[in-house]
Amino acid sequence: MEVKTSSVMGFLGPFLILVLAFYFIPVILTVILSFTSMDYKLSWDFTGFTNFEHFLTQSLTYKVLLTTFVYVALTLIFNVGIAFLLALMTTYFTTHENTAMFFRAIWLLPRLTPVVVYCLLWMWIFEPTQYGLFNTILSLFGKSSSIDWFSSYPMGVIVFANGFIGASFGMVTFSSAIKSISRDYIWSAQVDGAGDWQIIKRIIIPMIKWEIMYIFIWQTLSLLNSYVYILILTDGGPLHETEVWSLYAYHKAFKYMEFGNGAALSLFLVIIGIIFTFISWKIFGFRKMMGQEVSR
Amino acid sequence: MRKFGVLLGILLIMAVGIFAVTTVTIKIEGVGSPADTTRITNFGDAVKIANNILAACDSPYRIKIETTWFQGGWDEYRKEYILAFKAGKEPDIRAEGHEDIPWMADAGYILPLDKYVKKYNDIAYYDVYPSLWDAVKFNGKIYAIPQDTEARPLYFRKDVLRKLGWSEEKIANFPKEIEAGNVTLDDLIAIAKEAVNKGLVEYGFLHRPSNGGFFTMMYYDFGGKLFDEAGNLIVEEKPLLNTLQFFKKMVDEGVLPSSMTNISWRSIHKAFVEGRSLFWFGGTWHWAEWQRVAYHSKLGALPESYEWENIGFALNPPPEKGGKPITMSHPFTYVVSSHTKYPELVNLLLAVVSSPKFLVNHALASGHLVTRASAAIYPSYVKNKFVASVTPMLKYTTVLPNNLAFKKIMDPLYGAVQAVELGKLSPEKAVKWFEEEVKSAIPNIKIVK
Numbered sequence: 001m002e003v004k005t006s007s008v009m010g011f012l013g014p015f016l017i018l019v020l021a022f023y024f025i026p027v028i029l030t031v032i033l034s035f036t037s038m039d040y041k042l043s044w045d046f047t048g049f050t051n052f053e054h055f056l057t058q059s060l061t062y063k064v065l066l067t068t069f070v071y072v073a074l075t076l077i078f079n080v081g082i083a084f085l086l087a088l089m090t091t092y093f094t095t096h097e098n099t100a101m102f103f104r105a106i107w108l109l110p111r112l113t114p115v116v117v118y119c120l121l122w123m124w125i126f127e128p129t130q131y132g133l134f135n136t137i138l139s140l141f142g143k144s145s146s147i148d149w150f151s152s153y154p155m156g157v158i159v160f161a162n163g164f165i166g167a168s169f170g171m172v173t174f175s176s177a178i179k180s181i182s183r184d185y186i187w188s189a190q191v192d193g194a195g196d197w198q199i200i201k202r203i204i205i206p207m208i209k210w211e212i213m214y215i216f217i218w219q220t221l222s223l224l225n226s227y228v229y230i231l232i233l234t235d236g237g238p239l240h241e242t243e244v245w246s247l248y249a250y251h252k253a254f255k256y257m258e259f260g261n262g263a264a265l266s267l268f269l270v271i272i273g274i275i276f277t278f279i280s281w282k283i284f285g286f287r288k289m290m291g292q293e294v295s296r
Numbered sequence: 297m298r299k300f301g302v303l304l305g306i307l308l309i310m311a312v313g314i315f316a317v318t319t320v321t322i323k324i325e326g327v328g329s330p331a332d333t334t335r336i337t338n339f340g341d342a343v344k345i346a347n348n349i350l351a352a353c354d355s356p357y358r359i360k361i362e363t364t365w366f367q368g369g370w371d372e373y374r375k376e377y378i379l380a381f382k383a384g385k386e387p388d389i390r391a392e393g394h395e396d397i398p399w400m401a402d403a404g405y406i407l408p409l410d411k412y413v414k415k416y417n418d419i420a421y422y423d424v425y426p427s428l429w430d431a432v433k434f435n436g437k438i439y440a441i442p443q444d445t446e447a448r449p450l451y452f453r454k455d456v457l458r459k460l461g462w463s464e465e466k467i468a469n470f471p472k473e474i475e476a477g478n479v480t481l482d483d484l485i486a487i488a489k490e491a492v493n494k495g496l497v498e499y500g501f502l503h504r505p506s507n508g509g510f511f512t513m514m515y516y517d518f519g520g521k522l523f524d525e526a527g528n529l530i531v532e533e534k535p536l537l538n539t540l541q542f543f544k545k546m547v548d549e550g551v552l553p554s555s556m557t558n559i560s561w562r563s564i565h566k567a568f569v570e571g572r573s574l575f576w577f578g579g580t581w582h583w584a585e586w587q588r589v590a591y592h593s594k595l596g597a598l599p600e601s602y603e604w605e606n607i608g609f610a611l612n613p614p615p616e617k618g619g620k621p622i623t624m625s626h627p628f629t630y631v632v633s634s635h636t637k638y639p640e641l642v643n644l645l646l647a648v649v650s651s652p653k654f655l656v657n658h659a660l661a662s663g664h665l666v667t668r669a670s671a672a673i674y675p676s677y678v679k680n681k682f683v684a685s686v687t688p689m690l691k692y693t694t695v696l697p698n699n700l701a702f703k704k705i706m707d708p709l710y711g712a713v714q715a716v717e718l719g720k721l722s723p724e725k726a727v728k729w730f731e732e733e734v735k736s737a738i739p740n741i742k743i744v745k
Contacts, residue, residue, distance in 0.1 A: 040374075041403040042382060058736055128555035129563055148555035151718040238557070238714050239721070239729070254371045256703065256737075257378075257399065 083170025500551025
């Protein structure tokens with residue numbers, strides 16, 4: 001059937017405008033802004049590569065880069081891992097659909113909770129006094145002194161808080177992907193004597209490879225840009241131990257009102273994101289997978 | 297016919313008189329804790345007085361106000377103003393912390409008010425405390441009208457001191473002894489240690505868990521300066537080291553929790569009002585807050601009688617005997633948009649709202665202090681035992697500097713205190729870390745060795 005160009009544009013047009021207005025133009029503006037010394041006066045004074053030279057000569061920049069890498073890697077392992085486990089539990093291991101749905105709905109609750117409220121809950125959980133939830137639990141097991149979670153394990157705190165809320169997104173995607181696998185494959189494998197581990201390893205994981213790649217890339221890009229939970233929980237401290245790149249850019253732009261500097265830092269993040277996406281496509285064999293999808 | 301013509305003429309004149317009055321809208325925005333809303337609600341009555349003045353002067357203008365109470369963080373408050381200003385939708389009058397004046401003035405967002413301060417001096421500004429005018433100046437010009445001020449006292453638990461064997465007389469004289477320079481910070485640590493060791497309290501001291509003026513005040517207390525004689529921003533290494541050593545000593549002596557900066561505000565207030573901490577480096581507004589917020593697990597919000605019975609307050613002691621005690625104010629101010637179409641009316645309104653009646657109304661509702669000497673002798677203010685007791689502290693007050701780059705010193709200072717308390721850095725290493733951070737943010741800053 002021949003598709004008219006006007007029909008295509010009619011359907012795509014509104015979305016193209018949205019993408020242009022809210023994605024493409026902001027990126028262009030960020031690029032331009034990063035070459036200015038814009039501050040609280042909001043004036044476009046072009047300063048060439050000064051902003052880039054400035055942050056490349058700061059030792060803090062490299063510390064922040066390392067922190068970002070550790071944070072993204074740990075949170076990714078945590079939330080993709082938990083998401084996959086939850087999806088398996090509520091699809092493969094739970095046969096009663098209502099129970100599975102109830103369980104998944106509980107995990108989605110933090111998504112419905114305002115960010116500040118969610119962070120307040122974590123602050124209470126990690127409170128360094130005996131009134132904190134974790135410290136209360138530990139005291140029940142005979143531990144008399146309270147642990148200062150925020151200073152002893154600051155990275156753990158932000159990985160936990162971000163990982164738990166992030167897991168629900170992967171859980172929903174993985175659940176639907178697993179449920180769409182024909183049960184014939186699983187029954188055949190069971191008839192042949194395959195155990196649960198073999199079924200997960202040889203059937204489920206290969207068949208949801210596309211979804212795993214999608215969640216992996218999506219979550220990595222989200223985590224590279226995420227700072228709100230960290231801002232509220234630790235504000236990057238202590239001693240910049242939880243200062244990730246996007247929070248660093250936020251602090252520059254909105255705490256010190258150095259918008260040019262903040263844009264230069266954000267631009268670096270855009271470049272990292274693009275490079276990462278291409279590497280991931282290579283690793284997961286994106287072209288090959290696309291071919292499979294088409295031939296299916 | 298002639299009579300009809302005269303009548304018509306009179307009616308016309310009356311109509312012109314009526315319709316010649318133009319009502320202009322002045323937008324006002326405020327910020328602060330829920331107890332601070334009088335910062336803008338005061339304008340509700342002030343506008344009536346201003347309109348009466350305008351009517352009495354046969355002015356063709358009347359004022360109508362639109363008020364907004366901002367709820368959010370300071371960064372958002374700043375960001376909101378910049379964007380609103382660029383869109384031409386900013387308020388005419390805005391309540392601001394005095395430390396925001398430099399960037400707002402530098403960018404031309406706010407009006408210099410010298411000529412209006414001069415104009416209304418004899419009725420509204422002649423007796424504003426001089427230190428408050430210093431707090432609202434930038435490059436020698438006045439950019440804001442002081443709205444309130446406060447002191448940061450050292451609160452102490454009288455009931456705990458009684459259990460330590462102190463007589464009522466000794467407790468009553470404690471603030472005077474501090475004011476006379478007979479009690480040092482080390483003496484406080486010794487008292488706190490005794491109380492902790494005897495199991496009377498869980499904590500000897502508690503201080504704010506987030507960045508704020510308190511840490512700069514302690515740097516001042518150890519003799520630190522932030523400007524040289526030429527007016528350049530400086531940091532003095534020795535007072536900074538002494539300040540950090542003081543925080544380290546409190547932790548080492550077991551009188552301050554090392555996790556101090558990670559404890560929630562609620563837990564801190566709860567611990568102090570329940571008598572589980574001997575000292576609290578707080579602010580005058582906390583006295584009012586404890587009466588409004590149910591921090592105490594049994595009493596809920598504290599009755600003021602309970603506060604007088606069990607809680608005392610004093611200046612912050614000097615580090616050495618004979619030294620001068622200290623406190624700090626963070627004056628709130630009203631700034632005026634440089635876009636305002638009605639600077640005369642806006643300034644008339646500000647002069648009215650700066651009258652003692654409104655200043656006292658705000659002070660009593662919020663636990664802040666008034667900005668004018670005539671308000672400090674206002675009957676209801678004098679009758680209020682607490683504000684009358686803390687107002688003399690203003691003799692020892694200091695303020696944060698009005699400097700564009702100061703925030704870049706304040707943040708590393710807080711970071712250094714936090715690192716020392718957590719045991720992540722020694723005071724000496726924290727000084728080095730602080731210097732690296734500050735030099736990176738303000739390359740031309742002078743560090744005085």
